[in-house]
Amino acid sequence: MDALLLQILNGLDKGSAYALIALGLTLIFGTLGVVNFAHGALFMIGAFCAVFIQGLLNLSYETIDETQKDFLGNPLKVKTPYLENWFGPETGGAIIDWSVPLAILFAIPVMIAVGVIMERGLIKHFYKRPHADQILVTFGLAIVLQEVIKYFYGANPIPTPAPSSLTGAFDFGVLLGFDPNAVIYPYWRMIYFVFAMSIIGAVFAFLQFTTFGMVVRAGMADRETVSMLGINIDKRFTMMFGIAAAVAGLAGVMYTPIAPPNYHMGMDFLVLSFVVVVVGGMGSLPGAVLAGFLLGILESFASTTWATTTIPGINQVIIYVVAIIVLLTRPRGLMGRKGVMEE
Amino acid sequence: MAILEVKGVNKRFGGLAALSDVNLTVQESTVHAIIGPNGAGKSTLLNCLVGKLMPDSGSVMFDNRSVLGRKPHEINQMGISRVFQTPEIFGDLTVLENIMIPCFAKRDGAFRMHAFEQFANEAELIDKSDAILADVSMADQRDAHAASLSRGDKRRLEMAMCLVQEPRLLLLDEPTAGMARADTNNTIDLLKEINSKRDITMVIIEHDMHVVFSLAERITVLAQGTPLVEDTPDNIKGNPKVQEAYLGESQI
Amino acid sequence: MLGLNKNDTTLFVVIIILTILAPFLLNPFPTESTLAQFNAGYPDLMEKFVVFGIFAIGFNILFGLTGYLSFGHAAFLGVGSYSAVWIYKLFTYNVIPALILAVIVSGIFAILIGYVSLRRSGIYFSILTLAFAQMSFALAYSVLSNPKFNLTNGETGLQIYANDLQLFHRESLPNFPHIFGLSMGSTYKLGVGPWEFQFNVAYYFCALMMIASFYFAIRLFRSPFGMMLRAIKSNQQRLNYTGLNSRPYMLAAFVVSGMYAGLAGGLLAVTDPLAGAERMQWTASGEVVLMTILGGTGTLIGPVLGAGFIKYFENIFSKINDQVLHQWFTFLPDGIEDFLVAIVHPFIGKGWHLTLGILFMLVVIFLPGGLVEGGQRIARIARRLMNRDKAADAANVSAE
Secondary structure (H helix, E strand, O other), X not given: OHHHHHHHHHHHHHHHHHHHHHHHHHHHHHHHOOOOOOHHHHHHHHHHHHHHHHHHHOOEEEEEEEEEEOOOOOEEEXXXXXXXXXXXXXXXXXXXXXXXXXXXXXXXXXXXXHHHHHHHHOHHHHOXXXXXXXXXXXXXXXXXXXXXXXXXXXXXXXXXXXXXXHOOEEEHXXXXXXXXXXXXXXXXXXXXXXXXXXXXXXXXXXXXHOHHHHHHHHHHHOHHHHHHOOOOHHHHHHHHHHHHHHHHHHHHHHHOOOOOXXXXXXXXXXXXXXXXXXXXXXXXXXXXXXXXXXXXXXXXXXXXXXHHHHOOOHHHHHHHHHHHHHHHHOOOOOOOOOOOOOO | OEEEEEEEEEEEEOOEEEEEEEEXXXXXXXXXXXXXXXXXXXXXXXXXXXXXXXXXXXXXXXXXXXXXOOOHHHHHHHOEEEEOOOOOOOOOOXXXXXXXXXXXXXXXXXXXXXXXXXXXXXXXXXXXXXXXXXXXXXXXXXXXXXHHOOHHHHHHHHHHHXXXXXXXXXXXXXXXXXXXXXXXXXXHHHHHHXXXXXXXXXXEXXXXXXXXXXXXXXXXXXXXXEEEEEEOHHHHHHOHHHHHHHHHHHOO | OOOOOHHHHHHHHHHHHHHHHHHHHOOOOOOOOHHHHHOOOOHHHHHHHHHHHHHHHHHHHHHHHHOOOOOOOHHHHHHHHHHHHHXXXXXXXXXXHHHHHHXXXXXXXXXXXXXXXXXXXXXXHHHHHHHHHHHHHHHHHHHOEEOOEEOOOOOOXXXXXXXXXXXXXXXXXXXXXXXXXXEOOOEEEEEEOOEEEEEEHHHHHHHHHHHHHHHHHHHHHHOHHHHHHHHHHHHHHHHHHOOOOHHHHHHHHHHHHHHHHHHHHHHHHHHOOEEOHHHHOHHHHHHHHXXXXXXXXXXXXXXXHHHHHHHHHHHHHHHOOHHHHHHHHHHOOHHHHHHHHHHHHHHOHHHHHHHHHHHHHHHHHHOOOHHHHHHHHHHHHHXXXXXXXXXXXXXXXXXX
16 A cells, blocks of 8 residues: 555656656647647756756856865865855855746746747748658757757866755655655655646646637637638747746756756656657647556556566557557547547 | 349447438449439448448448458458448558559458559559559659549549459449539540449449439438438439439438 | 659669668768768668668658558568568578568568557558557557567567577578678678778668668659548548548558568668667657658658668767867867867767757758759759759840
């Protein structure tokens, strides 16, 4: 029982990331009819927003401390971040410590801008081109974005820790009457899950309760009719692209403490997110979220020692196997509308 | 002899009954028109005949064999060809190639891996295609790109693609929609000739009454998914029920 | 000739001549000259040209003719390599059985993947093939590499060890892939003045395979089957209403295409007897897409050109470093020299992928027909200019 709970919890953080990326993919596919192979790159750029902010906050100047010697006997060079100089070591240190959450503030405008520029500058010109061309050009863009990041930050993962007060773990088991240490769950993962849920909730509420959202939903159902109503749907879709980019970016920012970001993390997530979208049902937002969590949890179960000793490497392929079974038995996916995915 | 028999066909889309209890008998070698106001279920009925839609209940017999549950390509192989409302042709291929494909389909009947064969050895099919192109007076456009044809020519090409298969039943979905009067008359002549010379049964869905009354030997009037009346053109003209169904529409 | 029309025959003969003379043509610079780094006439790179040429020709049969974009073709490449290496390990270093098995196994693999993936079209097909390729990669990388059942040797890659069975291997035979005793590694070097040309068995063997593949591709493109595939790309619904089920055609095209990839994978193991999982990663699938698009989708020669182009620049660009750049720009004033080097720096060496990505986007956006279309455009402009000159000349003459 406790093991079961542990695996479900373990699946939640990855599931959250899948759900957020899949949500953005579905939004873009549903509104613009474009399959965005660069969406993983947006996730990655979000993660590097956190890296950038961490670097920025850590900008330091060097002073020479004559009282201390390094191991060669020379005077010790001490790096002091400007922030600590400005705000005093305490406040300054705290700001640096909280660089990942702070990066959110930076990432939102940046990601929206990236998304809008991408749509206006590139994707817009591909609405009337074949799907294959859309896939290809976004694939090319993904490579370019990846390589640009690699040029600036190198190929190695960059550790981006969570605030130190949030690095601990929470003992869930005790709460539910299990043995201590049976079900421990890091705070940050819990935060990631809550964060993901609130973003998902915000997106749904936005689509449900605003006129903007209503038009977008109508546009997802039938683009031509809405554009005939005289509503400037294109502008709204551009905004939608920006929002989808922001969702992916925020998912990336918050994921950095869970796994240190590297330049190709986006691609790894993208492929799985596509599978998530297909399993959830192409064009279905709730389907994307549901499938994201389900597959994340499934993957976590497949990663248990029991599973991997029974079938080695099962955790690597389980998602694909499920996707194939779903496609063969229920082609439109878990929550897809009839006819959407059956061609 | 009846070549096509539709019995008690029902089809619902959600809450909407598109077809309810449709019965239709088409005699061999005749031209049978289906008319009716918009939304009467004409196209739905046609889609049920070619395997695009599956009726909820009822039976569709072609030549005493059921077509229900068969795939479109299987139904075509039984001898039913279809002309679409907007011409469906292979735009990237040449006119001749467009005709060759139904020729292969007719001769081979199913998939064949002729990856290492050559067109040079298919003289018989090429002759047949050329002959049909001459029949629809498109011989001089033989090597043109099909996408570059005019709409009228695309329509004729599609017709030729169906004819070359020598179908027993030809279904036409508004074959003159959007055509100029002269083109319409040419099409009528072409269809008349096809019917008499090749002995192909035809079912036509049409809005243009001029076309209907020039061609059809029997007319079925559909209204709200149900056949209202089936009769000869002369009787249909004077039928008050039909006028009501149409007047209702034209007054809008 | 050989059932090809005049234009195709010319193209085919040109291809044959180019591949045979490649060791000369690709080696225009003397060995000692500073430009020697641009030479491509060494076996390793020439083999890559032809092997990836085969891969791209096969991919083009699927994508170019039917318009179905597979993002998982590298899986077949990998399967081909693994099959070939297993023949080496179990039986013999002779490449013929290795290649036969590579093609058969990748064909079977393609049937399985194709059967499922082809239930969908358009983007769903692309996503499905992508998922399959990633799954194959995961299978090769970890699942099928465990003490109980080690088929792929995981991260290390499958290679031949001294204690392998090699049932039909004899002392007299080379300890390297060979064809009936003639080692694939043997190279004949011909020195002409300052030049040195290398004639390598593996290259010529692969070249022969590419010529055969190319010939079969021409025949397929021009056959009724090829026409059916183009018909699917053009209007799949019409084909279905014309009495033919499109699916078996698609599956056949997918399998043929997969077998080409398998052959290419087998040939990679001919030039170097090992097989690694990274060959199956989806970036590798992306690469063959790049080659085909860059060269010219749906054309016969395009994929071969694209493969050559990408492999050449991959090798050359990744070799250029700042030092080389400084040499090039040395004639410029120092400041400008440094500036130019700094500008070019991100695009060379390890930055080659950035160049590739940008190039790829540019081609998709502005030149959907790839290099072939580019060449045609240039030819058209040149012709127009020539005609104008002629017309001008004629006008001058008449004016006089």
